[in-house]
Amino acid sequence: MDKTLLDNIMGKVSKPTRYMGNEYNMVEKDIDDINIRFAFAFPDVYEVGMSHLGLKILYHIMNERGDTYCERVFAPWVDMEEEMRKTGIKLFALETKDELLKFDIVGFTLQYEMSYSNILNMLDLAGIPFESRDRQDDRYPLIIGGGPCVYNAEPLADFFDLFVIGEGEEVIHELLDLYGECKKKGVNKFDFLRYAAQIPGIYVPMFYDVHYRDDNTIASIQMKYPFVPPKIQKRIIKDLDNAYYPTDMIVPFMDIVHDRAVLEIFRGCTRGCRFCQAGMLYRPVRERSKDRLEDLAKKIIDSTGYNELSLSSLSTSDYSQLEDLIKDLMENFEEDRISLALPSLRIDSFSKEFVEEVYKVRRTGLTFAPEAGTQRLRDVINKGVTEEDLSRSVATAFELGWTNIKLYFMIGLPTETFQDLLGISTLARKVVDSFYEYRPSNINKNPTVTISTSSFVPKPFTPFQWVGQDSIAQFEEKQEFLQHHLRIKHVRYDWHDPRLSFLEAIFARGDRRLGKVLIRAWELGCKFDGWAEQFKFDMWQQAFKDCNIDTYFYANRVREQDEILPWDHIDAGVSKAYLWREYERALAGELTHDCREGCTGCGINAVFGGVC
Amino acid sequence: MRIIAKFSIDDRVKYISHLDTMRAIHRGMARANIPIEFSGGFNPHPKIAFAFALPVGTTSTGEYMDIEVKHPMDPSALKERVNSVLPKGIQILAAREIDEALPSLTSMIERAEYRVNIPYLTDDMDDFFQKFLNQKNIIIDKKTKKGIRKMDIREMIFSLEVIKKWESRIEFKTQLMCAGQSNLNPELLVRAMAEFANIDYAQHLPKFHRDEMYIYRNNRWITPLEL
Ligand code: SF4
Numbered sequence: 001m002d003k004t005l006l007d008n009i010m011g012k013v014s015k016p017t018r019y020m021g022n023e024y025n026m027v028e029k030d031i032d033d034i035n036i037r038f039a040f041a042f043p044d045v046y047e048v049g050m051s052h053l054g055l056k057i058l059y060h061i062m063n064e065r066g067d068t069y070c071e072r073v074f075a076p077w078v079d080m081e082e083e084m085r086k087t088g089i090k091l092f093a094l095e096t097k098d099e100l101l102k103f104d105i106v107g108f109t110l111q112y113e114m115s116y117s118n119i120l121n122m123l124d125l126a127g128i129p130f131e132s133r134d135r136q137d138d139r140y141p142l143i144i145g146g147g148p149c150v151y152n153a154e155p156l157a158d159f160f161d162l163f164v165i166g167e168g169e170e171v172i173h174e175l176l177d178l179y180g181e182c183k184k185k186g187v188n189k190f191d192f193l194r195y196a197a198q199i200p201g202i203y204v205p206m207f208y209d210v211h212y213r214d215d216n217t218i219a220s221i222q223m224k225y226p227f228v229p230p231k232i233q234k235r236i237i238k239d240l241d242n243a244y245y246p247t248d249m250i251v252p253f254m255d256i257v258h259d260r261a262v263l264e265i266f267r268g269c270t271r272g273c274r275f276c277q278a279g280m281l282y283r284p285v286r287e288r289s290k291d292r293l294e295d296l297a298k299k300i301i302d303s304t305g306y307n308e309l310s311l312s313s314l315s316t317s318d319y320s321q322l323e324d325l326i327k328d329l330m331e332n333f334e335e336d337r338i339s340l341a342l343p344s345l346r347i348d349s350f351s352k353e354f355v356e357e358v359y360k361v362r363r364t365g366l367t368f369a370p371e372a373g374t375q376r377l378r379d380v381i382n383k384g385v386t387e388e389d390l391s392r393s394v395a396t397a398f399e400l401g402w403t404n405i406k407l408y409f410m411i412g413l414p415t416e417t418f419q420d421l422l423g424i425s426t427l428a429r430k431v432v433d434s435f436y437e438y439r440p441s442n443i444n445k446n447p448t449v450t451i452s453t454s455s456f457v458p459k460p461f462t463p464f465q466w467v468g469q470d471s472i473a474q475f476e477e478k479q480e481f482l483q484h485h486l487r488i489k490h491v492r493y494d495w496h497d498p499r500l501s502f503l504e505a506i507f508a509r510g511d512r513r514l515g516k517v518l519i520r521a522w523e524l525g526c527k528f529d530g531w532a533e534q535f536k537f538d539m540w541q542q543a544f545k546d547c548n549i550d551t552y553f554y555a556n557r558v559r560e561q562d563e564i565l566p567w568d569h570i571d572a573g574v575s576k577a578y579l580w581r582e583y584e585r586a587l588a589g590e591l592t593h594d595c596r597e598g599c600t601g602c603g604i605n606a607v608f609g610g611v612c
Numbered sequence: 613m614r615i616i617a618k619f620s621i622d623d624r625v626k627y628i629s630h631l632d633t634m635r636a637i638h639r640g641m642a643r644a645n646i647p648i649e650f651s652g653g654f655n656p657h658p659k660i661a662f663a664f665a666l667p668v669g670t671t672s673t674g675e676y677m678d679i680e681v682k683h684p685m686d687p688s689a690l691k692e693r694v695n696s697v698l699p700k701g702i703q704i705l706a707a708r709e710i711d712e713a714l715p716s717l718t719s720m721i722e723r724a725e726y727r728v729n730i731p732y733l734t735d736d737m738d739d740f741f742q743k744f745l746n747q748k749n750i751i752i753d754k755k756t757k758k759g760i761r762k763m764d765i766r767e768m769i770f771s772l773e774v775i776k777k778w779e780s781r782i783e784f785k786t787q788l789m790c791a792g793q794s795n796l797n798p799e800l801l802v803r804a805m806a807e808f809a810n811i812d813y814a815q816h817l818p819k820f821h822r823d824e825m826y827i828y829r830n831n832r833w834i835t836p837l838e839l
Contacts, residue, residue: 008817016627251699305638
């Protein structure tokens, strides 16, 4: 890489720090001493990628190895891309500024479907051919993927050499061990993949064939070789408490999305919300012990210098010793003015005094997620929150002096009617009233109640994986309806672009035939789709048309019980029978209790034996 | 106790903004366990005042911060401890206790000295600088929040001399006004030069380095470390 050239273009682009590296705790290694060069690729900008916990864990876990140097690469923003293309600078990693072609492995993390176009763009900027079959010679790095979207990565099947299904902490070592061996012995790519496919959790898409029926549904998913497993089972870390967790995390210079230390307190969720993919994918629940967390917290703060620590999990309130943990952490950190961030805390489960203590440092808005406007619909989605819970939480918040409350809902949920939407405006009104009832006498401000709606996207491995999504027109009608009914004093309404949710629905449950749409969309200039100012929906529509793909089939169609789904050869641990049962219970409006109160038979314990 | 520290920003991290620099140093102080005083109030912040933002892309060996610590400590110990936990590319060069009664660094500093590396704008750069400085007014367009404003920068340039010559580039040294509202960014100076030489600025790619900041005290110019 010509460093002067790079220096010149960095002087021209916005936020050059994105491409600079050299942050505190960045790992530096002498590349002559290592065998495997790994580029951890996040298909979005630096400040989004660096906020991501998975990157922090895997970056440091790989760099613990003497034989591997893991570096980072993010999607360059459009101005940087333009300069790079003008000057011929290829996509490079932040640590050494070496181009990706020099690496052995490029590992993309697949966090959201709307980053797929960026993956292609990054490959192109790196000078790497898109399709796996065009990368047979060892000039090219191995392209691998991990993260939640790999549970159905079929739209990307042509582009990736392999996917890691599930939690990466252990399997990454097995994979790197194998790679290191094969590299020394000069094993060719096909044979390497053949060996890799023997590692549980490794999915090599080119070793499977998918056949389709005339009606476009899948006829069969077949193993091409006898040496691959019929189903690829996800990997989990059984003993999370003793699992690796980094304490010397990189401290970015620029203000990133979540600019604080993060401590993951547990994995998984037992609540069983039926729309929630994470809740199903990350089962079973595994906690880190309070002692271990307190020890980690201290080390992380010492080594990063952050003044804020965020406790991360799918549902903070469910940590078994939460109150004790928080009290201890607050005590330990008081002197150094370290504050705690507790996202997704359900404050109705704690005393007012406790909540006051926890939030004494900062007074930003509070967010609640009832998800649906009526009890009926909340029962359908198994969101175990009652209106009473919500009223209590909101009242407590107002009593403690909050004035900004945000309520988060989804529209387009299965069985939703306009009555349910009206329920949203009723709730909004009640929240405003509650403010005037409970605010302390010293607060003379008016409240701001923000109602935010996203459009429901049915996801694989959820009880709603068979559901048809609302059309864009239906979403828009519902949003207009809400706009009208939320014209309430002190209430603001914001909503997500339904066109984006529509694309998300297509790719979330898509199959291999969508790979060509991605290429076409990329050719038409699609990238950074999650960024409103870059999103080119008309180009996506063009791409579907050019590739002769019926979007209704993927987004809006209701699937039959016996239909072979594109991800049926992936085993996420929860059984299809359980998901179908939950789907039926949903339609019947029946609640399924939190499985901490007794197993509800999701099947994960059958797979991983005795974890639950 | 009040300590001022001189620090550097090198090539590796020169693209960080002023805010980034402040954050990086706050965090370095926290990692080194320096007992920084905090301001009172609703949103307490560490009492470290940074003198004059360094333009993004500029390296420096002449940055200053003004630190208030809770209990007395040896300034050189502060320097050592913090240096061992700062990101590579930022380094404290010297630290020294100063009189608490002195006004803020920003209010005392009046000039900054830069070294600038540019391609030849004409064959004879010494002569060019002479002519450039002989102008009565040097009017430039300055971008502000409210739009573009005309500004005369002649009075803000105190010295200008070529110090090194290579085949295609030269390096010059310049002292510019650096005080409160009147702060001349050397980039504007180079723009004005390019305009004077009738050359397209975009092709220059000048490199800037800040060497020092100066305070006028008891009839002479001193650096903050000489206070
Ligand atoms: S196996 Fe039972 S207890 Fe375990 S996660 Fe599934 S439903 Fe819950």
